[in-house]
Amino acid sequence: MLAASILSTPINIGLYGGGSGVGYADAMYAGLVKAGWPTWLAAYLDEASGDIPDKFITVVVATLIYFGLPNRYRALFSMWRRTGDEKVPAPAASV
Numbered sequence: 001m002l003a004a005s006i007l008s009t010p011i012n013i014g015l016y017g018g019g020s021g022v023g024y025a026d027a028m029y030a031g032l033v034k035a036g037w038p039t040w041l042a043a044y045l046d047e048a049s050g051d052i053p054d055k056f057i058t059v060v061v062a063t064l065i066y067f068g069l070p071n072r073y074r075a076l077f078s079m080w081r082r083t084g085d086e087k088v089p090a091p092a093a094s095v
Contacts, residue, residue: 009044
């Protein structure tokens with residue numbers, strides 16, 4: 001979220017005058033600029049307010065998908081390690 005917001009803030013300022021195209025975030029940006037906040041900070045907060053829910057939902061969905069996989073597929077990922085007392089899964093049948 002931090003990297004996405006930092007990288008996209010200058011792009012939004014350069015191309016769109018600070019707005020991000022997200023309705024509630026652009027309303028917040030306009031209010032902050034009108035209240036005297038610096039444009040770069042208002043644009044960053046605008047972008048971050050859209051990135052936080054976006055990245056959170058992405059992480060939750062990816063985690064649910066991961067834990068929904070059978071163990072034999074989870075074993076392909078580095079964060080899933082056998083403890084030593086688990087049976088090794090049988091190889092998949094050839095088609």
